[in-house]
Amino acid sequence: MEKDIETIFLNTLKSNKDRIFRICCSYSVDNEDAKDLFQEVLINLWKSLPSFKNQSNIDTWVYRITINICLRAKQFSDKKQKHFVKLESISIQNLEDPQVPNENEKQFIKLSECIKLLKGMERSIILLYLERIPYKEIAQVFGMTENHVAVKIKRIKSKLFTLMKS
Amino acid sequence: MLNDELENIWQKYTKAEVVNFNRSELLIDLKSQLKRFDRMLKNRDRREIIAGAMVILLSGAGAFFFTEILSRIGLVLGVLYGFLVIYMLTNVKKHKPDNYALPIKDYLVKYRMYLVKERNLLDNVIYWYLLPPFISSVLFFIGQHTGIILLTILIIFVFGLYTFIYFLNKSGVKKSFDPLIKKLDETINDFETTT
Numbered sequence: 604m605e606k607d608i609e610t611i612f613l614n615t616l617k618s619n620k621d622r623i624f625r626i627c628c629s630y631s632v633d634n635e636d637a638k639d640l641f642q643e644v645l646i647n648l649w650k651s652l653p654s655f656k657n658q659s660n661i662d663t664w665v666y667r668i669t670i671n672i673c674l675r676a677k678q679f680s681d682k683k684q685k686h687f688v689k690l691e692s693i694s695i696q697n698l699e700d701p702q703v704p705n706e707n708e709k710q711f712i713k714l715s716e717c718i719k720l721l722k723g724m725e726r727s728i729i730l731l732y733l734e735r736i737p738y739k740e741i742a743q744v745f746g747m748t749e750n751h752v753a754v755k756i757k758r759i760k761s762k763l764f765t766l767m768k769s
Numbered sequence: 770m771l772n773d774e775l776e777n778i779w780q781k782y783t784k785a786e787v788v789n790f791n792r793s794e795l796l797i798d799l800k801s802q803l804k805r806f807d808r809m810l811k812n813r814d815r816r817e818i819i820a821g822a823m824v825i826l827l828s829g830a831g832a833f834f835f836t837e838i839l840s841r842i843g844l845v846l847g848v849l850y851g852f853l854v855i856y857m858l859t860n861v862k863k864h865k866p867d868n869y870a871l872p873i874k875d876y877l878v879k880y881r882m883y884l885v886k887e888r889n890l891l892d893n894v895i896y897w898y899l900l901p902p903f904i905s906s907v908l909f910f911i912g913q914h915t916g917i918i919l920l921t922i923l924i925i926f927v928f929g930l931y932t933f934i935y936f937l938n939k940s941g942v943k944k945s946f947d948p949l950i951k952k953l954d955e956t957i958n959d960f961e962t963t964t
Binding site for chain 1: 792802
């Protein structure tokens with residue numbers, strides 16, 4: 604049983620780790636902050652996995668935990684987060700300030716900055732959209748209808764376009 | 770900007786692997802960190818109970834040794850106060866939502882409920898945290914026949930201290946909890962409106 608949980612955890616992490624990190628980045632002030640948040644998400648994924656029921660897709664479950672942790676820690680808490688978790692076995696490449704950014708990198712940096720200007724929930728919705736998560740799954744993550752998600756995404760995209768142009 | 774251009778910008782740059790981990794080391798790491806984390810949370814919860822238990826123990830012992838009736842009533846009230854503090858602090862913790870796997874909207878609704886409980890706990894600090902030990906200590910000192918001057922000084926000192934604690938909590942409610950609850954309300958409302 605424990606072996607099964609370990610395998611599920613490692614496989615799920617393998618396919619979602621970079622996505623989880625990108626979500627953490629959008630709620631963090633810098634790379635170090637994102638690393639701390641990422642480790643907090645990881646420990647909570649590991650802690651919650653035994654109670655995972657196959658009622659939903661495991662990826663949906665991962666996004667829920669990630670976004671709930673990010674929102675609670677970065678949007679709805681006035682306390683400075685204390686980081687007690689230090690996972691030495693994780694290495695994260697530093698993404699900040701590529702020395703000579705090419706056009707793609709410049710656009711990506713600009714897009715990331717604009718995403719950070721959005722409201723907390725809008726940020727998560729657009730990130731899942733940009734990661735090409737189907738509307739149905741996004742709706743399950745947030746507890747909304749697919750129609751509602753579609754309307755939201757349309758509105759957030761138009762906000763992002765305006766921010767990108769300015 | 771074309772509709773799928775945002776997606777393309779994102780996808781082009783996010784192909785690279787940023788996070789790496791060693792499978793076996795990560796599991797060992799997670800298990801030990803989780804143990805440490807749980808121990809730390811338990812210790813934090815224990816500290817609150819220990820503080821309440823000390824009040825119960827000291828007041829209980831005092832009620833046994835002091836013979837004056839008013840002092841005894843004051844000390845018995847102190848014992849009840851210790852239980853009340855433990856109950857209030859542990860009760861609010863029970864409402865802290867720790868199921869992060871809930872849909873975001875449901876989690877935020879639960880988190881809001883928890884914040885409202887914490888806010889009310891601070892807002893009503895006068896009734897459960899300040900007034901009972903105030904009455905208890907006044908009764909105790911009256912029973913000890915400390916004399917009107919000393920009693921007045923004590924009452925003024927305790928009253929001053931409690932007024933400070935009261936306003937400190939009120940300001941915490943206003944500066945921390947109310948803006949957070951308002952922000953949460955806006956986000957939750959956002960889930961409900963499509964137009």
